[in-house]
Amino acid sequence: MSDSIHYLPIMLDCRDQDCLIVGGGKVAERKSISLLQAGAVLTIISPTVTPKLQQLVDQQQIRWHDREYQSGDIANRVLSDEKLSEFGYRPYFLVHAATSVPEVNNQVANEARSYRIPVNVAHQREQSTFINPNVIRRGRLTIAVATSGAGPLAGRQIAKEINQHFGNEYEMYIDFLYHLREKIATQVSDESLRKSLLHQAMSLSILEDIRQGVFEPWSEQQIQHWINQSIEQLDY
Ligand SMILES: C[C@@]1(CC(=O)O)C2=NC(=C\c3[nH]c(c(CCC(=O)O)c3CC(=O)O)Cc3[nH]c(c(CC(=O)O)c3CCC(=O)O)/C=C3\N/C(=C\2)[C@@H](CCC(=O)O)[C@]3(C)CC(=O)O)/[C@H]1CCC(=O)O
Numbered sequence: 001m002s003d004s005i006h007y008l009p010i011m012l013d014c015r016d017q018d019c020l021i022v023g024g025g026k027v028a029e030r031k032s033i034s035l036l037q038a039g040a041v042l043t044i045i046s047p048t049v050t051p052k053l054q055q056l057v058d059q060q061q062i063r064w065h066d067r068e069y070q071s072g073d074i075a076n077r078v079l080s081d082e083k084l085s086e087f088g089y090r091p092y093f094l095v096h097a098a099t100s101v102p103e104v105n106n107q108v109a110n111e112a113r114s115y116r117i118p119v120n121v122a123h124q125r126e127q128s129t130f131i132n133p134n135v136i137r138r139g140r141l142t143i144a145v146a147t148s149g150a151g152p153l154a155g156r157q158i159a160k161e162i163n164q165h166f167g168n169e170y171e172m173y174i175d176f177l178y179h180l181r182e183k184i185a186t187q188v189s190d191e192s193l194r195k196s197l198l199h200q201a202m203s204l205s206i207l208e209d210i211r212q213g214v215f216e217p218w219s220e221q222q223i224q225h226w227i228n229q230s231i232e233q234l235d236y
């Protein structure tokens with residue numbers, strides 16, 4: 001196995017987490033949009049920002065420090081518990097080093113890493129503790145494609161191919177399964193029965209029905225009826 005094939009894919013809940021992007025160019029803009037979509041609280045440190053980022057700053061969706069990165073920008077947020085409550089600061093949850101100056105990116109990365117804060121370095125994968133995949137979304141369904149840094153453009157091409165195979169019907173299908181699973185989770189306390197019902201749900205022809213245009217979302221009563229009927233069939 002080559003050295004680069006070691007990434008652990010995970011899904012991070014970034015809602016309300018303080019994240020930092022150093023740099024305000026094209027790459028920073030792309031990473032900012034992903035973080036905002038994930039509900040992060042975003043700060044940018046950069047002497048310039050793109051027009052789109054400026055717009056997000058004007059709409060108060062991003063806090064912008066209009067200056068170059070200074071040593072200590074990350075460290076100063078890592079305070080003792082007493083100071084944390086006094087200043088209301090929290091250490092950054094994630095950092096992106098996305099300036100066009102490799103030395104600055106390296107400095108940001110070293111500071112973040114020394115506090116065990118995950119950092120992505122735009123110009124050099126090897127310095128990053130996490131990398132960003134290509135992402136395809138259909139509502140609750142997320143498909144991520146990464147090439148372990150071999151080639152973002154190859155990743156994009158593969159993502160395009162996958163994109164063609166997964167139509168919008170998946171959004172409705174996954175929504176259906178989500179609601180059914182929620183109901184099963186609240187109604188059925190027996191673990192093995194819950195598992196059997198969830199397996200049973202996979203044999204429903206919902207996806208095909210959505211594709212044929214004949215699917216009607218189930219009411220609470222229909223879901224309940226299906227659960228009752230399935231329990232009977234399973235002979236519990
Ligand atoms: C998927 C996507 C997500 C995102 O960025 O959010 C992403 N790069 C995208 C685009 C893109 N990246 C680059 C170009 C210019 C063309 C080219 O050079 O190829 C374009 C195209 C463009 O900008 O349009 C150049 C580039 N990228 C990296 C380096 C440094 C290096 O390789 O060490 C350099 C050279 C920089 C230089 O030369 O200075 C590194 C990384 N880029 C990654 C992800 C991670 C690996 C993911 C994987 O494993 O597949 C990783 C390792 C770290 C990271 O950034 O997370 C996004 C797709 C957006 C879309 O599809 O629309």
Ligand SMILES: NC(=O)c1ccc[n+]([C@@H]2O[C@H](COP(=O)([O-])OP(=O)(O)OC[C@H]3O[C@@H](n4cnc5c(N)ncnc54)[C@H](O)[C@@H]3O)[C@@H](O)[C@H]2O)c1
Nearest residue numbers: 023024025026027028046047048068069099100104122123
């Ligand atoms: N990982 C990726 O997906 C990817 C894709 C393309 C390019 N890159 C690399 O990402 C980097 C940024 O690319 P870009 O196209 O956004 O560049 P850009 O020139 O559009 O933007 C660079 C930004 O960095 C800011 N900056 C410069 N010095 C700074 C400092 N000392 N402190 C804070 N901010 C500073 C600039 O003001 C500007 O906003 C480059 O190194 C490029 O090689 C990475």
